[in-house]
Amino acid sequence: QPELTQPPSLSGAPGQRVTISCTGSSSNLGAGYGVNWYQQLPGTAPKLLIYDNNNRPSGVPDRFSVSKSGSSASLAITGLQAEDEADYYCQSYDISLSAWVFGGGTKVTVL
Amino acid sequence: EVQLVESGGGLVQPGGSLKLSCAASGFRFSDSAIHWVRQAPGKGLEWVGRIRSKPNSYATGYAASVKGRFTISREESTAFLQMNSLKVADTAVYYCVRHVSDTSTGHRFDPWGQGILVTVSS
Numbered sequence: 468q469p470e471l472t473q474p475p476s477l478s479g480a481p482g483q484r485v486t487i488s489c490t491g492s493s494s495n496l497g498a499g500y501g502v503n504w505y506q507q508l509p510g511t512a513p514k515l516l517i518y519d520n521n522n523r524p525s526g527v528p529d530r531f532s533v534s535k536s537g538s539s540a541s542l543a544i545t546g547l548q549a550e551d552e553a554d555y556y557c558q559s560y561d562i563s564l565s566a567w568v569f570g571g572g573t574k575v576t577v578l
Numbered sequence: 579e580v581q582l583v584e585s586g587g588g589l590v591q592p593g594g595s596l597k598l599s600c601a602a603s604g605f606r607f608s609d610s611a612i613h614w615v616r617q618a619p620g621k622g623l624e625w626v627g628r629i630r631s632k633p634n635s636y637a638t639g640y641a642a643s644v645k646g647r648f649t650i651s652r653e654e655s656t657a658f659l660q661m662n663s664l665k666v667a668d669t670a671v672y673y674c675v676r677h678v679s680d681t682s683t684g685h686r687f688d689p690w691g692q693g694i695l696v697t698v699s700s
Contacts, residue, residue: 469622501684505623512673512690513615513623519684556623560685566641567613567687572622 470495471557471570478576479547487542487573489557495568497538500560504533504542507554507572516555517542544575552577580604580689582674587694594664594698600657600674600691608632611677612657613687614650616670624670628677629657644668664698671695 472490479485489502496502501520505513515524520540521533530545544551557570586598600612611634614626627640629650638650649660657674671693679685 503686505687512693514690515686515688518686518688522683524688558623558687564642565639567625567628569615569623569625 469571470561470564470568471559473555473557473570473573475571476574476576478578479544480578481547481549483547484543484545485547485575486544487555487557487575489540489542489570491538491540491559491568493538494563495538495559495561496535496540498562500562502533502535502540503558504531505556505558507556509553513556547575547577549577551575580676582676582689582691584672584674584691584694587672587696589697589699590664591700592664592666592698595660595662596664596696597661598659598672598674598694598696600659602655602657602676605676607652607655611679612650612652613675613677614648614657614659615673615675615687615690616668617673617693618667618670621670626659626672661696664696666698669696669698 477485504517506516507513517533520535532543554572556572561568581603583601590596611630613628627650630637647663651658673693674691675687
């Protein structure tokens with residue numbers, strides 16, 4: 468089981484807002500480690516979407532934002548677009564495992 | 579342009595070995611840690627291991643699932659993943675990824691290679 472828990476799937480209509488949760492523990496997010504999010508479009512490699520809680524690489528629209536509190540984080544997508552249909556993964560570092568850990572991934576479907 | 583390109587994948591029998599390569603370009607390779615991440619068919623991402631930068635003595639670290647079987651190394655502008663005693667459960671697309679870090683914005687994996695498929699089957 469992944470160390471970070473995400474819902475397997477979410478869906479929304481174009482223009483809507485969806486939120487993906489990422490729940491960790493006191494050995495990763497709760498220990499103060501930052502959270503990164505990756506977007507994986509169908510058939511492609513993952514791509515960095517947001518890093519260190521809420522920083523966006525150039526080219527990533529501000530429709531994507533992250534909030535973090537304690538052992539949990541969430542990725543919000545506002546103004547959902549067809550091109551946002553993808554798998555999304557959260558990531559952090561786990562001090563107990565001495566390993567980088569990922570969430571199980573959330574498949575976002577645009578209705 | 580920063581780029582990572584994996585090669586060396588293929589079909590191998592259970593118990594066999596395979597060595598993947600990750601060719602890097604567009605950045606100062608010796609100053610960056612490199613990670614390997616895998617994705618089994620239809621599944622999520624799993625961190626495999628990493629090799630640190632030259633200033634950090636090229637130290638390695640591995641996930642419990644591969645420790646003692648997989649070895650990460652590097653030379654010039656290429657990183658390697660030597661996989662021994664392969665199991666059917668090791669079947670996955672393997673990605674190499676650059677570790678980016680700075681004191682103000684933390685750590686992240688960027689960019690990712692295109693991935694290479696390793697199939698372990700008899």
